[in-house]
Amino acid sequence: MLKQRAETLGVHIILVAYSLLAIGPILLVVMNSFKTRKAIFGAPLAPPDTTTFSLIGYYKVFNASHIVTYFANSLIVTLVSMALVLLFGAMAAWALTEYKFRGSTALALFLSIGIMVPIRLGSVAIVTMMRKAGLNDTLTALILVYIAQGLPMSIFILSEFVQQIPKDLRDAARCDGVPETRIFFEVIAPLLRPAIATVAVFTIVPIWNDLWFPLILTSSDSTHTITLGVQQFLGQYITDWNSVLAALSMAILPVVAIYVIFSRQLISGLTAGAVK
Amino acid sequence: MAEPLSQVVASMPRGRFLGLLALFLGPSVAIYTLFSIYPLIATMALSTYTSDGSGTYSFVGLANFVTLLTDAVWSKPFWNAVWNNLVFFAVHMAVQNPIGIALAGLLSLPALRFKGLYRTVIFLPTMLSVVIVGFSWNLILSPLWGVAEGALKAVGLGSWFAPWLGLPSTALVTLALISVWQFVGIPMMLIYAALLNIPDELVDAARVDGLGQLRIFWHIKLPLVLPTIGLVSILTFVGNFNAFDLIYSVKGALAGPNFASDILGTFFYRTFFGNQLQVGNPTMGAAVATVMFFIVLVGVCLYLFIVQRRMRRYSF
Numbered sequence: 001m002l003k004q005r006a007e008t009l010g011v012h013i014i015l016v017a018y019s020l021l022a023i024g025p026i027l028l029v030v031m032n033s034f035k036t037r038k039a040i041f042g043a044p045l046a047p048p049d050t051t052t053f054s055l056i057g058y059y060k061v062f063n064a065s066h067i068v069t070y071f072a073n074s075l076i077v078t079l080v081s082m083a084l085v086l087l088f089g090a091m092a093a094w095a096l097t098e099y100k101f102r103g104s105t106a107l108a109l110f111l112s113i114g115i116m117v118p119i120r121l122g123s124v125a126i127v128t129m130m131r132k133a134g135l136n137d138t139l140t141a142l143i144l145v146y147i148a149q150g151l152p153m154s155i156f157i158l159s160e161f162v163q164q165i166p167k168d169l170r171d172a173a174r175c176d177g178v179p180e181t182r183i184f185f186e187v188i189a190p191l192l193r194p195a196i197a198t199v200a201v202f203t204i205v206p207i208w209n210d211l212w213f214p215l216i217l218t219s220s221d222s223t224h225t226i227t228l229g230v231q232q233f234l235g236q237y238i239t240d241w242n243s244v245l246a247a248l249s250m251a252i253l254p255v256v257a258i259y260v261i262f263s264r265q266l267i268s269g270l271t272a273g274a275v276k
Numbered sequence: 277m278a279e280p281l282s283q284v285v286a287s288m289p290r291g292r293f294l295g296l297l298a299l300f301l302g303p304s305v306a307i308y309t310l311f312s313i314y315p316l317i318a319t320m321a322l323s324t325y326t327s328d329g330s331g332t333y334s335f336v337g338l339a340n341f342v343t344l345l346t347d348a349v350w351s352k353p354f355w356n357a358v359w360n361n362l363v364f365f366a367v368h369m370a371v372q373n374p375i376g377i378a379l380a381g382l383l384s385l386p387a388l389r390f391k392g393l394y395r396t397v398i399f400l401p402t403m404l405s406v407v408i409v410g411f412s413w414n415l416i417l418s419p420l421w422g423v424a425e426g427a428l429k430a431v432g433l434g435s436w437f438a439p440w441l442g443l444p445s446t447a448l449v450t451l452a453l454i455s456v457w458q459f460v461g462i463p464m465m466l467i468y469a470a471l472l473n474i475p476d477e478l479v480d481a482a483r484v485d486g487l488g489q490l491r492i493f494w495h496i497k498l499p500l501v502l503p504t505i506g507l508v509s510i511l512t513f514v515g516n517f518n519a520f521d522l523i524y525s526v527k528g529a530l531a532g533p534n535f536a537s538d539i540l541g542t543f544f545y546r547t548f549f550g551n552q553l554q555v556g557n558p559t560m561g562a563a564v565a566t567v568m569f570f571i572v573l574v575g576v577c578l579y580l581f582i583v584q585r586r587m588r589r590y591s592f
Contacts, residue, residue: 007489008388011382011385011388012389012390014382015379015382015383015390015394018379018394018398019393019394019397019398021457022397022398022400022401022457023397023400023401025412025413025416025457026400026401026404026412028412028416028423029412029415029416040421041421041422044421044422044423044426045423045426087303088303088304088307089304091299091300091301091303091304092300092301092303092304092305094300095296095297095300095301096301098285099285099293099296099297099300101293101297107301107305110313111304111305111308113313114308114312114313116510116514116572116576117316117569117572117573117576118514118518118572119311119312119315119316120518120520121316121319121518121565121566121568121569121572122312122314122315122316122318122319122565123315123319123548123565124315124318124319124322124548124558124561124562124565125314125315125316125318125319125322125562126311126315128318128558129311129314129315129318144307144310144311145311147307147311148307148308148310148311148312149312151304151307151308151312152308152312155304174285180285180296181296181299184300205403208405209404209405209406209407210521211405211406211407211520211521211524211525212520212521215524216549227405227407230405230407230408231407231525234407234411234525235528241415241421244411244415245415248408248411248412251405251407251408252404252408255403255404255405256400256403256404259396259400259403260396263396263399264392
């Protein structure tokens with residue numbers, strides 16, 4: 001009994017230590033972003049108090065960068081891409097699992113290439129294509145690429161969910177003469193709602209955090225996303241520690257807030273979707 | 277498996293059935309083919325051309341690849357990037373995955389309290405942008421700020437400190453460890469989920485036989501999650517051989533010091549877009565991307581044909 005208790009204690013010590021290693025650096029950055037320059041260097045590990053508290057870094061970030069535009073761009077790109085990935089992915093997953101036709105397996109395999117082969121490797125042609133189509137430096141270009149990037153995984157995950165829907169449901173509807181499109185949109189689609197969290201893990205996070213495509217496809221401040229905007233801001237202001245820490249914190253905090261709110265769904269989605 | 281189509285769908289006129297397929301599959305297949313598969317093929321095609329700078333392209337067969345692999349101007353940085361990429365991958369396999377497995381093993385212990393909290397906290401860095409993570413560590417490890425040095429001094433190891441990110445001998449491994457710190461959550465979650473799927477009877481039988489938790493984990497659970505470890509390895513491989521963001525944000529496109537942290541992603545970026553040292557070259561960039569594609573392909577095939585087939589017999 002005593003041995004077991006010592007073991008449990010040991011396990012908790014290891015997990016607490018690792019948890020501190022995981023959030024320590026994040027806390028350190030956020031904490032110091034609220035301090036004066038002197039306090040950042042004088043006592044990096046001390047939390048801000050009444051004498052060291054300062055928002056100077058945040059003022060500078062707001063005044064010196066288009067952070068609000070970047071943020072809005074990221075929001076537009078991520079939400080539009082995610083909505084279309086979900087819609088098109090669900091439609092394709094439904095058709096592939098429900099209507100077996102000649103070539104359906106081949107098509108499913110074709111669509112799954114993108115799970116393993118990163119779309120990034122086609123960048124040279126993507127840039128050329130977007131320039132020719134006049135989509136260079138637009139959010140539309142980013143959205144199209146992100147939909148193509150997100151579809152394979154979402155079709156794969158949503159197919160698992162479609163297969164779990166009882167067959168009786170759609171057959172009953174069919175007997176009543178309901179057209180196929182209405183069966184999908186009114187019977188099947190609402191049942192796929194729990195899959196949204198899972199698909200979200202695999203689409204929203206990589207899109208929001210992506211640096212590569214904004215870097216090669218956008219060139220003006222009005223189309224930069226938050227990840228690229230912060231990256232360039234940090235590059236320019238690398239010696240201004242207040243601004244750098246504030247910019248980092250502003251990029252960290254929304255993600256952390258969303259993550260903390262949805263962590264249960266995100267983690268169960270991740271584990272459920274990935275193990276199959 | 278193929279379930280017979282329900283009467284209604286089967287008796288549908290052929291034209292209407294095709295129309296239905298076009299409606300449901302059309303958008304996905306069109307966008308995916310146009311913006312994912314076509315660019316890959318077009319990039320490979322472009323790698324067999326060369327440009328004279330005025331926009332006219334001429335077919336040169338495999339000459340770009342010969343240049344890349346044999347001409348010292350190209351082959352030296354190329355092999356340097358390949359080697360660095362292998363080191364980057366080796367660090368992930370040697371550090372990230374064992375830590376991920378160990379954490380998953382601890383979290384899956386029965387009746388452990390605060391499980392959800394630990395899971396949430398340890399997975400948090402994975403959600404952040406690589407750019408943010410790279411810069412944050414850049415500050416923490418900076419001798420200017422002295423946080424890392426102070427932390428080492430506090431435990432009596434002050435003399436160990438060095439500006440790791442700035443030294444050619446340690447920059448790459450340090451960057452790899454930053455990446456490990458960020459992404460350890462992925463192997464942890466995947467293996468944790470696989471461990472939860474192990475039937476209780478197997479573990480109970482072992483416990484009745486008097487095996488301790490450590491031996492149960494080592495002899496029973498670990499062999500059962502080998503397929504997941506295989507999956508984690510291939511995901512790590514594909515991710516590492518396309519890594520770019522971290523090196524670019526911390527070290528810039530030149531992947532310094534003196535290309536010590538240059539990997540295929542940054543080499544590709546420099547080749548395609550150019551930088552302070554050279555002008556961008558789309559055809560050579562396409563050749564580099566094609567080589568990267570084949571590296572990923574070899575890895576994936578190896579996984580599919582060897583690792584997965586061998587490991588199948590453990591699965592249930």
